[in-house]
Amino acid sequence: MMSDRYCILLRHGDYHQLPATPSAHQPFGLTSLGLQQAAESVNAIREMVDAQGWTLHHEVHSSSLLRAWQTASVAMEGLSECDRIVTSDSLTERCVGSAANLTREQIVAAVAQDPRLDPLPDDWKTNSHFRLPFVGAESLMDSGRRVADYLTRTMIQIDRSGHAVLVFAHGASLRHAAHVLGVLPFDRIAQLSMYHATPVALSVSSDGVWRHAAGQWKNRHKQLEPLD
Incomplete structure (x- = not known):
């Protein structure tokens, strides 16, 4: 509906x-493939915008993470309407806190060595509600709420x-944000992913109702572990 405003979500490139x-x-x-994906996103964005009017x-x-900013920068070069990038930590992926950049094995070992902590559950990385016991x-749901809040605040400022x-x-926090906004049922979060640098659009009405508007989520193969 043309009374709605639209939020076009893109996961960064490889x-x-x-x-x-x-x-x-x-x-x-970004890798060289990621830079190519970012450049190719221009056509996909243009096709979506023109088709929807x-x-x-x-x-x-x-x-604010480099891979997302690079993807935005490359895409913006091909979009004459866009002239400014607003970066925010609020749009980053789920934070693992003081465990940042440790391997999975190192994280498990750190928990095991702390007598105050219970062993990690088997699904600790993919469980939407689990938070690592680190500062x-x-x-994942925390990150989704953070991103959803940012999207809501941003779209309130768009008055046309x-x-x-x-x-x-980033894919995981965007999918969880879509759930928080009422677009995706909870059980669909783990079943879906996002293609690199490929647009998925949400609409928001004047009364704050969010819906899927255009573009396709990526169906995830069951054997693959969810990544951002």
Whole structure:
């Protein structure tokens, strides 16, 4: 509906990351494939916006992590309507706190060595409600609420119907945010992912109701462990 405003979500492109390390706050940039994906996102964004008759907002929003900012920067080069990137820590992926950039084995060992802590559950990395017992750590749902709050605040400031705001962030926190906003049922979060640098649009009505508007989530193969 043209009375709605639109939020176009994009997961960053493929990036360099440490092996077997669940911290999604790694400070590394895009791979050559990721840069290609970011460049190719321009056509997908343009096709979506033109097909729906939307107008791109001049400000682009991005997670403060390098891979998301790079994806936004490359995409913006091909989008003449967009002239500014607003970066925010509020759009980052789930934080594992003081366990940042430890391997999975090191995290398990650190918990085992602390006599105050119970052993980690088997699904500690993928359980949406589980929070590692470390300073600064979040659950996946915590990150989803954080991102949902940011999206809500951002869209309140967009007072023109039919306008679409680009948001470059991370797959897991975006999916959990979509659940918090009432777009995805909880059991769909783990079943879905996001394609790199491929738009999924949500609409928000004047009375604050969010819906899926355009673009496709990625169906996740059951044997694959969820990543950001």
